[in-house]
Amino acid sequence: MEFNESSSKDAVSPASDQADNRHHTDDRPRVGCGVITVSDTRTRADDRSGAEIERLLLEAGHRVVDRRIVPDASEQLRQAVLTASADPRIDAVLITGGTGIAPRDQTPEVLEPLLEVQLPGFGELFRAVSFAAIGPAAMLSRAVAGRRGRTVVFAMPGSTNAVRTAVEQLILPVLTHAVAQAQQN
Structure with missing residues (x-):
């Protein structure tokens, strides 16, 4: 799988929109991102979650190098993450789907062995914020994050x-800083 940059995805908004990270002088103002939707049923035409990630990244001034859909099959997701993290244009991979408890939901099981460093705070905070919005159903989320090589993965x-x-x-709020930290020598 090759990640291809699309010129239509290069819209940039001012870096000052990243106000929470202005004090990090080594942070890159634009992060190259890969967006992966994990689903057996979604197509590009009805992938609202992948489209929302792309929209939010572009509005924040980041680049979406590639956006793709992979089935709820562990090997396809594994290969997509390996390819994205090996692409020097991609600093962060944002994945949507496969984090529930259904038998086909395998995203955490696929990602955890690939991550050299895990960020348990992401899942903890996601569930806490979600609990305030949706109540106890938030505990059914297995959101995960970490670092693979020089790439952050959410x-x-x-x-x-x-x-x-x-x-x-x-x-x-932390993307540019997380990437800067992941890419330190």
Whole structure:
């Protein structure tokens, strides 16, 4: 799988929109991102969660190098993450779907062995923020994050509301700083 940059996805908003991270002088103002939707049923035409991630990233001034859909099959997701993390244009991979408890939901099981460093705080905070919005059903999420090589990886549930919560409240405020930390020599 090759990740191809699309010129239509290069829209940029001012880096000052990343106000929470202005004090990190080594942070890159634009992060190259891969977006992966894990689903057996979604197509590009009805992938609202992947489209929402892309929209939020672009509005924040980041680049979406590639956006793809892979089935709820562990080997396809594994290969997509390996390919994305090996692509020097991709600094962060945002994954939506496969984090529930259904038998086909395998995203955490696929990601955890690939991650050299795990960020348990992402899943903990996601569930805490989600609990305030949806109540006890938040405990059914197995959102995970970490670092593979020099690439940060975030996996969140497949619902558009969950994606919006995770990206707006948790990922965007720290994305440039997390990438800068992951890419330190």
